[in-house]
Amino acid sequence: MSDFDYYEVLGVSKTATADELKRAYRSQAMKYHPDRNPDNPEAEARFKEINEAYDVLKDDQKRAAYDRFGKQAFQNGGMGGGNPFGGFGFDFNGAGGFSDIFGDIFSEFMGGRQRSNPNAPQDGADLRYNLDITLEEAFNGIEKEITVPHAEVCEDCHGHGTEDGKEAPICTTCHGRGKVQSQKGGFFIVETTCPICKGKGKIVKSPCKKCHGEGLIHGEKQIKIKIPAGIESDTRMRVAGAGEAGLRGGQNGDLYVFINVLPHQLYVREGANLYTTVPVSMACAALGGKMEIPSIDGRAINLNIPSGTQTNQQIKVSGEGMPTIRSKRKGDLFVRFSVETPVNLSSRQKELLEEFRSLSEDDKCQPQSKGFMNKIKDLFKSVA
Helix, strand or coil: CCCCCHHHHHCCCCCCCHHHHHHHHHHHHHHHCHHHCCCCHHHHHHHHHHHHHHHHHCCHHHHHHHHHHHHHHHHHHCCCCCCCCCCCCCCCCCCCCHHHHHHHHHHHHCCCCCCCCCCCCECCCCEEEEEEECHHHHHHCEEEEEEEEEEEECCCCCCCCECCCCCCCECCCCCCCCEEEEEECCCEEEEEECCCCCCCCECCCCECCCCCCCCEEEEEEEEEEEECCCCCCCCEEEECCCCCCCECCCCCCCEEEEEEECCCCCCEEECCEEEEEEEEEHHHHHHCEEEEEECCCCCEEEEEECCCCCCCCEEEECCCCCECCCCCCECCEEEEEEEECCCCCCHHHHHHHHHHHHHHCCCCCCHHHHHHHHHHHHHHHHHC
8 A cells, every 4th residue: 555645645634524525536636637647657646546545535434544543444454455456446347436436526527417317206397487567567466377388297108208108118228327438548437328218218119109208298378477566577486386397206397487567658666666757837836836647556646846846856755656565565656847948939928038037137036047147257257
């Protein structure tokens, strides 16, 4: 047995967790793999040391023995042995050996699962549905019926995909795994889809005529969705079990409905509050007045316009906003005024405005204009 420290060769401390050991092993194994270092004999030796160290340290019993007695715990047949790696059972082809260990690294690196069983119960896929509703519907709450794609287990073959409705025999090439492995270039293990069963793990010689061997029947179904009052855009509603059907006893998937509240012609929503801009005439803004606007649920809201109202001045109407889900509270309505300058004036209207202008030059009815003109005068005096 080589004289090196298992912790040092993996680059971890003696208190390293199982996850830390696994990460360190993957990093070192990838770095010193012989296929990546074909002209470096030292890399192959280091690779063997890495595997020897990890095989001991990943096993709690072996690790405890190593921590107490060192490598002597495994000498003279202490933990089984007689193989070139000191009794650690490196079988490059058998189950549980190197092909499984290193295969796990590459299968996870490629985003897959090494030992997925195509014959195990398979849960159905989740479905997504984008649903548009109006602001009024979001205010009141509504029940909508939607049509979604649907797949259910074929009744003729009971989901097996066979013509006689019985379970298909397991593929003898991949032994039901749906994948086969082959060793390439020394230590490198390649896993591919089984060419005989095409990854299904079973051989369907006579496929079901109704589902064409798939085990599922595709179609559409109608589902009623109850949308609560106050719902907002981007809310995700889950309908359990309304997704694709599961296979071989697997659970059905879920349906996720994503809500999109459409823009409104009068109101803009921010949370539970509503905002709108209302134009008012110059005379009404100056003298004050009243006006009506429709609420989001169709009622009339009476607005009192204060005399001297300016553009962008805002008032709040309490409780006229959107409802809050799971609460009796409602938001508020904020009304912003936009003072409209009159256009297409008649001769008489121009005459009256000229008279108004002449009467307004020295009084306090237009403080902003007067204040601005005073600033202009002061600026000219300062540069004179």
